Amino acid sequence: MSADDRPDVPSASAGSAAERGPHTPRARSGTPRSAPPGGGGSAPPDRPGDPDYVPAPRIRRPRRQRSVTESLLSIVLLLEAIVLFFVVLVFIGLKTVSVAIAFGGGAAFVLVILITIALLRWWAGVAVGWVVQAALIALGILNPVMYVVGVGFTAFWTWCLVRGRQIDTKRRAYLAAHPELADPTPDPITSEGDTL
Numbered sequence: 001m002s003a004d005d006r007p008d009v010p011s012a013s014a015g016s017a018a019e020r021g022p023h024t025p026r027a028r029s030g031t032p033r034s035a036p037p038g039g040g041g042s043a044p045p046d047r048p049g050d051p052d053y054v055p056a057p058r059i060r061r062p063r064r065q066r067s068v069t070e071s072l073l074s075i076v077l078l079l080e081a082i083v084l085f086f087v088v089l090v091f092i093g094l095k096t097v098s099v100a101i102a103f104g105g106g107a108a109f110v111l112v113i114l115i116t117i118a119l120l121r122w123w124a125g126v127a128v129g130w131v132v133q134a135a136l137i138a139l140g141i142l143n144p145v146m147y148v149v150g151v152g153f154t155a156f157w158t159w160c161l162v163r164g165r166q167i168d169t170k171r172r173a174y175l176a177a178h179p180e181l182a183d184p185t186p187d188p189i190t191s192e193g194d195t196l
Contacts (some may be wrong), residue, residue, distance in 0.1 A: 130157075136153055
């Protein structure tokens with residue numbers, strides 16, 4: 001058969017273009033995006049939209065272990081905040097100060113105590129705690145009973161600070177002898193060389 005008698009056969013490119021139509025995108029050549037570089041099988045899903053996507057587990061930071069000193073001082077400050085609430089009620093009942101001053105001053109005092117508790121991990125927080133004890137004693141100007149209450153809390157604060165440091169010192173010595181039990185997040189309040 002001569003070349004002139006052969007029927008016209010559309011080329012592969014022309015036929016594929018006609019089959020695709022005007023809105024069908026052209027298929028891309030090469031390795032698919034999800035295929036691994038070496039070929040053979042599909043790569044594990046790497047996007048949250050993939051049906052088999054498994055998120056990587058989150059690595060949580062170890063929780064900081066509070067020192068005995070910090071725990072004891074926090075207890076003292078919380079007790080002072082509770083007592084201060086009743087002190088405000090007594091001042092209002094005795095009409096020592098106005099209601100606005102009593103509630104405003106009491107709320108500010110409690111806020112300072114809560115901030116001090118958050119700062120107890122540093123020695124600056126302990127220093128602010130001493131200021132809180134002095135302010136509590138100074139309330140005796142408004143009611144002499146507060147002199148007794150303030151001195152009592154200050155003595156309790158001092159005992160907790162001294163006793164807590166003794167316990168923390170013994171714990172550091174024990175952990176130094178057993179390094180496998182050492183805490184990876186030491187407390188700045190009990191670290192060596194820190195002074196008030």
